[in-house]
Amino acid sequence: MVNRRSLLKGSVVALAGSASAKLGADPAGPLTGADEAIAERSISFSPVHPGIWKATIGNPENYTPVSGRTIAPDAKAIQQLPALTEAPFASISGKVDSRGCLITLPLDEHEEIFGFGLQMLSFAQRGKKKTVRVNADPKVDSGDSHAPAPFYVSTKGYGVLVDTCRYASFYCGDARRKPSHSASTPKSANVQTPGSTRNVQAGEPSHMLVDIPRASGVDVYLFAGPAMLDAVRRYNLFSGGGVEPPEWGLGFWYRAVGTANSSEALAIARDLRDSKIPCDVLGLEPGWQSHAYSCSFVWDKGRFPDPAGFIKDATALGYRVNLWEHAFTHLSSPLFDPLHPHSGDYGVWGGLVPDFAGKPAREIFGEYHGKNFVDLGVSGFKLDECDNSDFTKGWSFPEFSSFPSGVDGEQMHSVFGLRYQDAILDQFESRGKQTYSLVRSSGALAAPYPFVLYSDLYGHRDFVRALVNSGFSGLLWCPEVRDATSSEDLIRRLQTAVFSPLAMVNAWYIKNPPWKQIDQKKNNAGELAEGWQELERRCRDLIEWRMKLVPYLRGAFAKYALDGTPPFRALALDFPNDQKLHTVDDQYMVGDRMLVAPLFAGEASRKVVLPAGAWHDFWSGKPYEGGRAYTVSSEQENIPVFVKAGSIVPLGGVGMTTDAESTRGLTVAVFGDGSMPWRLEGSSGFELRQSASGRIEARSTGAKPHGYRVGEVKQMGKS
Numbered sequence: 001m002v003n004r005r006s007l008l009k010g011s012v013v014a015l016a017g018s019a020s021a022k023l024g025a026d027p028a029g030p031l032t033g034a035d036e037a038i039a040e041r042s043i044s045f046s047p048v049h050p051g052i053w054k055a056t057i058g059n060p061e062n063y064t065p066v067s068g069r070t071i072a073p074d075a076k077a078i079q080q081l082p083a084l085t086e087a088p089f090a091s092i093s094g095k096v097d098s099r100g101c102l103i104t105l106p107l108d109e110h111e112e113i114f115g116f117g118l119q120m121l122s123f124a125q126r127g128k129k130k131t132v133r134v135n136a137d138p139k140v141d142s143g144d145s146h147a148p149a150p151f152y153v154s155t156k157g158y159g160v161l162v163d164t165c166r167y168a169s170f171y172c173g174d175a176r177r178k179p180s181h182s183a184s185t186p187k188s189a190n191v192q193t194p195g196s197t198r199n200v201q202a203g204e205p206s207h208m209l210v211d212i213p214r215a216s217g218v219d220v221y222l223f224a225g226p227a228m229l230d231a232v233r234r235y236n237l238f239s240g241g242g243v244e245p246p247e248w249g250l251g252f253w254y255r256a257v258g259t260a261n262s263s264e265a266l267a268i269a270r271d272l273r274d275s276k277i278p279c280d281v282l283g284l285e286p287g288w289q290s291h292a293y294s295c296s297f298v299w300d301k302g303r304f305p306d307p308a309g310f311i312k313d314a315t316a317l318g319y320r321v322n323l324w325e326h327a328f329t330h331l332s333s334p335l336f337d338p339l340h341p342h343s344g345d346y347g348v349w350g351g352l353v354p355d356f357a358g359k360p361a362r363e364i365f366g367e368y369h370g371k372n373f374v375d376l377g378v379s380g381f382k383l384d385e386c387d388n389s390d391f392t393k394g395w396s397f398p399e400f401s402s403f404p405s406g407v408d409g410e411q412m413h414s415v416f417g418l419r420y421q422d423a424i425l426d427q428f429e430s431r432g433k434q435t436y437s438l439v440r441s442s443g444a445l446a447a448p449y450p451f452v453l454y455s456d457l458y459g460h461r462d463f464v465r466a467l468v469n470s471g472f473s474g475l476l477w478c479p480e481v482r483d484a485t486s487s488e489d490l491i492r493r494l495q496t497a498v499f500s501p502l503a504m505v506n507a508w509y510i511k512n513p514p515w516k517q518i519d520q521k522k523n524n525a526g527e528l529a530e531g532w533q534e535l536e537r538r539c540r541d542l543i544e545w546r547m548k549l550v551p552y553l554r555g556a557f558a559k560y561a562l563d564g565t566p567p568f569r570a571l572a573l574d575f576p577n578d579q580k581l582h583t584v585d586d587q588y589m590v591g592d593r594m595l596v597a598p599l600f601a602g603e604a605s606r607k608v609v610l611p612a613g614a615w616h617d618f619w620s621g622k623p624y625e626g627g628r629a630y631t632v633s634s635e636q637e638n639i640p641v642f643v644k645a646g647s648i649v650p651l652g653g654v655g656m657t658t659d660a661e662s663t664r665g666l667t668v669a670v671f672g673d674g675s676m677p678w679r680l681e682g683s684s685g686f687e688l689r690q691s692a693s694g695r696i697e698a699r700s701t702g703a704k705p706h707g708y709r710v711g712e713v714k715q716m717g718k719s
């Protein structure tokens with residue numbers, strides 16, 4: 001386990017430029033006003049880390065993602081990436097006026113753009129306008145997101161972070177100056193740029209324009225490749241490095257119905273055990289608190305008369321307990337008085353909005369959680385409602401709010417989720433504990449945080465797209481399962497969840513597990529579906545697959561921690577030169593050798609694009625030729641998963657939790673010639689490789705024992 005804050009102390013000096021002095025600092029003094037106009041001019045980049053440069057225009061605001069960060073860049077790991085001495089471009093241009101800042105960056109005719117955080121509704125961004133605004137219901141493809149990030153990457157192999165907490169708008173290539181003359185260019189010279197809806201004239205320069213209202217200046221960070229994936233790695237390492245969750249976090253999660261009392265929640269927990277459904281984490285929804293909207297952060301005496309006893313019983317059953325909450329603090333809360341001077345001037349649901357941009361609020365809020373919940377044995381939290389409300393009655397704090405630390409409501413929305421994560425994470429880290437938790441909002445520089453995003457929206461395709469997009473911006477996404485429109489829908493959703501960073505059924509509004517009754521009303525009326533046992537059997541089988549995947553997932557996350565490679569990511573990152581993959585938003589890579597293509601209920605078939613190379617069907621071992629597409633019928637029982645030919649894939653044993661001894665026995669699946677060894681990096685690392693004689697050998701690579709035993713070796717088809 002890496003204590004990220006300890007990195008902060010050691011490496012403040014490593015960050016060149018003005019940001020280093022502000023590292024971890026709270027915003028001080030009044031915000032800089034846009035008092036000085038700067039005409040459009042070229043601004044050049046200077047190096048801050050190997051392969052990372054910064055350009056500054058005007059007076060950047062006091063509070064930005066970089067200046068407000070609490071976790072330092074992983075400077076050592078950045079040095080291990082391919083060395084590049086020249087910036088992808090030498091300068092950009094910018095201006096400052098009474099509106100704010102405008103930055104102009106180059107964009108080639110055939111360049112494609114990805115990123116901007118957790119985008120649920122679009123993938124390739126060229127030609128679009130994206131405003132990075134925090135929103136709880138991002139139903140429109142405007143850039144709104146639970147976790148927007150002012151960061152994008154390009155197929156030319158670089159990334160750009162515009163260091164602002166403003167709702168900046170990125171015009172990805174189609175905002176152009178008016179024509180300078182009435183050129184009679186022949187129509188045949190017109191070209192269509194990727195993603196663009198407009199024809200532009202051949203040779204006419206295109207740009208990325210970034211409009212940052214209210215900012216009197218801004219820093220722009222440039223991350224070199226050479227490949228797009230290297231740029232993402234550099235950004236993740238600059239963020240502090242990728243997170244490595246505790247093993248139990250990668251098991252299966254179940255959130256009990258929100259109204260459950262302690263005996264009902266324990267009954268659900270026991271029922272899962274009786275049904276032999278593996279589960280590591282039991283989540284409690286709002287009902288555990290005496291007041292939930294806003295929050296008291298106090299157990300409800302009626303429903304949970306003995307919290308310590310409840311945690312003890314859940315622990316005895318093998319569960320970790322995760323508590324739902326949000327930050328808005330109710331009058332009845334013991335936190336209300338101490339937080340009052342450290343909160344915003346507007347409230348939410350009759351509660352305070354803690355000033356998480358400032359250290360005092362984070363400490364007061366965090367310490368309370370440490371003493372009352374972490375010390376009690378709570379393994380993590382679900383940090384809800386920390387995004388913003390625009391289409392749902394405007395329940396959150398307004399953009400014109402002001403906070404004692406000096407930020408306004410707009411800036412606060414951009415960091416509220418992240419700084420909330422800081423407040424909680426500190427408590428686990430200071431006790432030498434790990435957490436894997438949930439959060440509904442995040443943003444720039446989030447890679448080191450053990451928090452996974454989720455949504456109230458429920459489109460399965462959108463959930464998969466979010467998963468594909470998350471890997472561009474250092475975010476983790478949970479495509480949670482709730483109720484379903486059909487058994488097929490439930491199975492397809494659960495299959496996606498099994499191949500995701502956090503596999504969870506969130507039954508917060510249904511009393512029984514969805515496999516007993518998919519219909520919400522009937523479920524709550526206790527009317528179980530006829531023959532539900534068969535659906536439960538299929539779901540159990542899928543959840544067992546999650547358990548088998550844990551060692552492989554651990555390997556993918558360990559690599560994230562080592563060099564910033566996102567464990568879940570778009571195919572375009574691994575195969576950047578294949579233009580056909582630049583639009584594939586319904587397939588993704590897990591780790592370096594596994595490709596997943598979810599099936600969606602109600603669709604008769606789907607196209608699966610296999611990138612160039614030789615592949616195998618993960619389930620049967622059947623060889624497949626890459627560089628072409630296949631049609632998969634929806635009647636196929638398994639979700640389409642492919643692995644690269646030569647892959648060695650470890651499959652864990654099944655147990656009721658990841659702590660079970662049975663999980664340590666590995667089945668090793670060898671696809672084709674077994675020429676691709678598999679490695680778990682880190683202190684309890686090990687490697688599986690095939691010897692010249694064809695034997696699978698396990699070699700410890702870390703100082704600590706890994707505890708795995710190699711059992712059966714399964715040859716899955718020769719290519």
Ligand code: GAL
Pocket residue numbers: 258285286324384385455456506508
């Ligand atoms: C929502 C959240 C749901 C559930 C619910 C409880 O905001 O997204 O997952 O926790 O609150 O009220």
